[in-house]
Amino acid sequence: MSLDALPGLRGAPTVxxxxxxxxxxxxxxxxxxxxxxxxxxxxxxxxxxxxALLGDVSGKRVVALAGSGNNGGDALGAIRHLRGWxxxxxxxxxxxxxxxRPLPRRQYEILRRIGVAPPDADAVDxxxxxxxxxxGYSVSGPPRGSVAELIRAANTSGVPILGIDLPSGxxxxxxxxxxxxxxxxxxxxxxxxxxxxxxxxSRNLVGELLLADIGIPSEAFARVGIDTRRxxxxxxxxxxxxx
Numbered sequence: 001m002s003l004d005a006l007p008g009l010r011g012a013p014t015v016x017x018x019x020x021x022x023x024x025x026x027x028x029x030x031x032x033x034x035x036x037x038x039x040x041x042x043x044x045x046x047x048x049x050x051x052a053l054l055g056d057v058s059g060k061r062v063v064a065l066a067g068s069g070n071n072g073g074d075a076l077g078a079i080r081h082l083r084g085w086x087x088x089x090x091x092x093x094x095x096x097x098x099x100x101r102p103l104p105r106r107q108y109e110i111l112r113r114i115g116v117a118p119p120d121a122d123a124v125d126x127x128x129x130x131x132x133x134x135x136g137y138s139v140s141g142p143p144r145g146s147v148a149e150l151i152r153a154a155n156t157s158g159v160p161i162l163g164i165d166l167p168s169g170x171x172x173x174x175x176x177x178x179x180x181x182x183x184x185x186x187x188x189x190x191x192x193x194x195x196x197x198x199x200x201x202s203r204n205l206v207g208e209l210l211l212a213d214i215g216i217p218s219e220a221f222a223r224v225g226i227d228t229r230r231x232x233x234x235x236x237x238x239x240x241x242x243x
Contacts, residue, residue: 003052003186003208007234010241012211015192017137017172019224023191026220038214039070039103042164042190043077045212048237049188050082050129050162052210058086060128063119065150066104067134067168068095073104074164074190075133076111083116090119090127094134094146130154130161132182134168137194142179143169151180163187166194167205175199175206183207191216192228193240209240 015023027033051057064079066072072093079089091111093100100108124130132154134147143151151168154161161184166172169181175196186208189197197206213236221228232238 002055003210003239006052006210006237006239008241009211009231009234009238011243012193012231012240013226013228014195014198015221015224015226016195019226020137020191020194022224023216023220026223027216031217031220033215033217035070036103038216039073039077039107041214042074042212044081045190045214045237046074046078046131046162046164046188047081047085049186049210049212050078050131051085052237053160053162053186054129057082059088061088061126062129062131063089063123063127064091064131065134065154066091066093067147068100068104069136069138070101070103071136071164072100072133073107075131076104076107078131079116080107080111080114083114089116090123091116092119092123092150094150124153124159125157127157127159130157130159131164132161132168132184133164134182136165137172139168139172139178148180151182155183160185163206165190166197170196170202170205172196175202177205181205186210188212190214192221192226192231198240198243203242211238211240212236
């Protein structure tokens with residue numbers, strides 16, 4: 001399936017970073033929906049978005065750029081699915097493995113156990129697609145250190161980039177770059193578009209905007225004043241049509 005073949009959605013509700021954090025909290029603390037479940041749903045949807053962007057993943061080289069947080073876990077989980085669909089995959093992690101949060105560390109360990117080899121020095125430049133899982137919606141301040149270096153390497157590689165939730169380095173609420181920021185060919189945002197993704201001026205960093213259902217119930221969003229009951233009625237992976 002190509003991007004153009006995805007169902008389109010115009011006028012999707014948007015969410016601030018604070019609202020998204022509260023919806024996530026409600027899922028975990030009140031609705032008994034664990035973060036691991038949401039991550040697995042997200043990982044598969046990211047893989048599906050990558051397949052839509054590439055057209056076919058069989059034989060393609062896909063490299064995940066993974067930060068230490070759950071956004072990185074989403075990226076590492078996605079390449080596991082893509083490997084199962086015939087892609088050659090690698091994961092480049094921005095921090096030492098022991099500094100990963102528990103869920104992304106588990107995703108990394110799964111990849112190791114199924115035989116995904118460590119990336120070589122040229123993995124980014126030789127890829128057919130990069131998955132940007134460096135920073136998520138809880139970002140604060142400009143990218144620094146190895147994260148900033150990986151953003152620069154991705155942007156200068158000339159390889160198409162799929163942003164996960166939002167391009168790393170983009171302010172989730174304003175859409176302004178916080179410093180160096182990923183320039184994505186497409187972005188697959190999870191559950192609802194973050195407000196900055198549809199802000200004037202952010203399109204050159206966001207690229208084509210896709211929206212993925214990761215299983216957050218409408219009841220969680222209703223608690224923060226957002227009605228999502230019919231957002232995914234045409235499909236669970238959508239192409240957002242600009243207003």
